[in-house]
Each structure stands twice: as C-alpha cells, then as structure tokens.
Amino acid sequence: MSDLDTHATDIHEQFSDHLEVSVADVRQRLRTLVDEYKVPIDEARRSVTNHYLEEAGLDRDAISRGGSEAVQIEDVDEPEQWIDLTAKVIELWDPRSDAVAQVGLLGDPTGTIKFTKWAKSDLPALEEGQVYNLQNVVTDEYQGRYSVKLNSTTVIEAREEDLEVGDDTTDLGGALIDMQRGSGLIKRCPEEDCTRVLQNGRCSEHGEVDGEFDLRIKAVVDDGIDAHEVIFNKEATEELTGLTLAEAKEMAMDALDTTIVADEIAAKILGTYYRIEGPTFGRYVLADEFEELTGPADTERVLIKARSM
Ligand SMILES: [Zn+2]
Numbered sequence: 107m108s109d110l111d112t113h114a115t116d117i118h119e120q121f122s123d124h125l126e127v128s129v130a131d132v133r134q135r136l137r138t139l140v141d142e143y144k145v146p147i148d149e150a151r152r153s154v155t156n157h158y159l160e161e162a163g164l165d166r167d168a169i170s171r172g173g174s175e176a177v178q179i180e181d182v183d184e185p186e187q188w189i190d191l192t193a194k195v196i197e198l199w200d201p202r203s204d205a206v207a208q209v210g211l212l213g214d215p216t217g218t219i220k221f222t223k224w225a226k227s228d229l230p231a232l233e234e235g236q237v238y239n240l241q242n243v244v245t246d247e248y249q250g251r252y253s254v255k256l257n258s259t260t261v262i263e264a265r266e267e268d269l270e271v272g273d274d275t276t277d278l279g280g281a282l283i284d285m286q287r288g289s290g291l292i293k294r295c296p297e298e299d300c301t302r303v304l305q306n307g308r309c310s311e312h313g314e315v316d317g318e319f320d321l322r323i324k325a326v327v328d329d330g331i332d333a334h335e336v337i338f339n340k341e342a343t344e345e346l347t348g349l350t351l352a353e354a355k356e357m358a359m360d361a362l363d364t365t366i367v368a369d370e371i372a373a374k375i376l377g378t379y380y381r382i383e384g385p386t387f388g389r390y391v392l393a394d395e396f397e398e399l400t401g402p403a404d405t406e407r408v409l410i411k412a413r414s415m
Pocket residue numbers: 295296297300301302309310311312313
C-alpha cells in the first residue's frame with residue numbers, strides 16, 4: 107500500500123462509525139492536497155481529518171482509534187498515535203490558554219515529554235511528583251518536538267510506586283555533513299504562542315501573516331555510527347557562525363534573497379567536526395552546548411558519504 111493509501115485507510119477507520127464516507131473519497135481529498143497543492147502529507151492528513159470532524163460535528167477527542175499501545179517516552183516518534191504511558195509529573199507550567207486545564211512535563215526512565223490536558227476533557231488534576239498510568243493519550247508533533255494530549259477518553263490512574271526519570275541529554279561528536287531545508291534566515295508566525303515557520307509567507311495555522319525573522323540551523327551530524335538531526339536556535343546559530351540575526355537580515359536585504367544566508371552558513375560549517383550536547387526532543391537534538399573539534403583530515407570521505415544519503 108502506498109503512504110497515501112495507508113493514511114486514507116486510517117482516516118476512514120476513524121470515521122466509519124460516524125459518516126457515510128468511502129476510503130476512495132478520503133484518498134481523493136488527500137491526493138488533491140498533496141498532488142495539486144503540494145501540501146506535506148502530515149498536514150494534508152490533519153486537514154482532511156479536520157474536514158471530516160467538522161462534517162460529523164465531532165470533537166477530535168471523540169475519535170479514538172481504540173486499542174492504544176503502552177509505550178515508553180523515547181518511543182514516541184509519530185504524531186496522532188493513541189498510546190498508554192506510565193510517567194511521573196516532573197513539572198506543571200502555567201497554562202497560557204483557557205482551553206488548557208494543565209500543561210507540564212512528564213518523565214519516565216527513557217526521557218521526558220510535554221503534556222497538555224484540555225479544560226473541556228474534565229479530567230482530575232495531576233499533581234507534581236506523582237506517578238500515573240495514563241491510558242489513551244494522543245501524540246502530537248511540532249517542529250520535531252513531541253508532546254502528548256490528555257483528552258476526554260483518557261483514563262488516569264495514580265500509582266503507588268515512584269519512577270526514576272531518565273536523562274535524555276545527548277552528547278555526540280562528529281562531522282556536520284548536511285544542512286536541511288528551513289535553515290538560515292527564516293520567518294516565524296507572529297501570532298501568540300504560534301511561532302510556526304512560514305512557508306512562502308504563510309503559516310499553516312494562521313494563513314498569510316507578516317512574519318518575524320529568526321535564525322536557525324537544522325543540521326545532520328554524523329558520529330561515525332549514526333546520523334543525528336541537530337537544531338541550533340538563534341543564539342546557538344549566532345555563536346556557531348559568528349553571524350548575528352541583524353547581519354543576516356542585512357545580507358539578505360542587500361542580495362534581495364534570504365537563501366544567501368543559508369549558503370553563507372553552509373560554507374562555514376559543512377564538513378566541520380563538533381561536539382554537541384543537549385536535550386533530545388523526538389528525533390532532534392537541541393544544541394545547548396557545542397565546541398568545534400579538530401576532526402579527521404579526511405573531510406572528503408565524509409562529504410562523499412553525505413551526498414550518498
Ligand atoms: Zn501561526
């Protein structure tokens with residue numbers, strides 16, 4: 107089955123009890139978005155799901171795939187999965203929206219993950235330091251960071267025993283072999299709490315907006331065993347490249363082209379060896395600390411390998 111077929115079947119399964127809709131209808135909607143509008147498949151899936159939710163007059167919470175799977179936090183690597191977690195509430199944060207009852211950080215021996223509990227789900231309050239079985243939570247992803255959402259179908263059960271929370275810091279040393287799209291001078295959505303990276307001046311949530319400039323690098327670092335995806339935020343990018351956001355903006359304005367910034371950065375860092383340390387969020391390592399290493403002189407081999415990936 108193609109990717110599209112799999113997604114279409116999944117979505118159809120979610121709505122088959124609620125709507126008269128065929129797999130072919132779902133597939134057609136996905137195909138239109140993906141082929142004609144060049145929307146990434148994940149976004150197309152969300153958009154089509156939302157369409158059917160609206161048509162059925164349902165909340166997203168009402169659509170449970172049933173049969174959630176018990177997993178550990180480090181195994182969360184896909185959005186929209188229904189899972190069970192046994193985790194400790196490490197921290198509670200102040201919700202920034204009335205729609206959110208509680209938000210904070212959960213931990214288990216394999217790592218940590220953000221959680222959100224909707225106000226309308228009407229669930230009991232979680233307490234800091236307490237371990238819970240959380241049945242039927244949904245995974246979500248934003249910029250490579252995963253989170254879980256507690257919803258009205260979630261079953262919360264407090265546990266007697268304590269749980270050791272694992273350190274999810276990654277420490278790696280290797281050659282920076284590639285820079286991914288979306289690196290360099292980017293624009294983010296200015297809406298409160300959004301900060302999504304704009305594609306052609308559009309936010310996937312808020313449409314056309316006046317973006318705010320930011321600097322970021324999404325890099326691939328090869329430690330000789332694995333390729334790791336590493337994100338450098340503005341501060342880290344400025345420190346790594348010696349290029350400030352103001353200078354990057356000026357450079358782009360002079361050239362009437364923002365891609366010049368990514369090219370400049372790539373020329374500086376590709377093939378260079380770094381030691382990088384930082385927390386892991388989903389498949390990304392966030393570069394909190396880093397230093398340049400005097401790596402093997404054989405950068406040619408590394409770059410050949412990069413091109414073959
Ligand atoms: Zn937005």
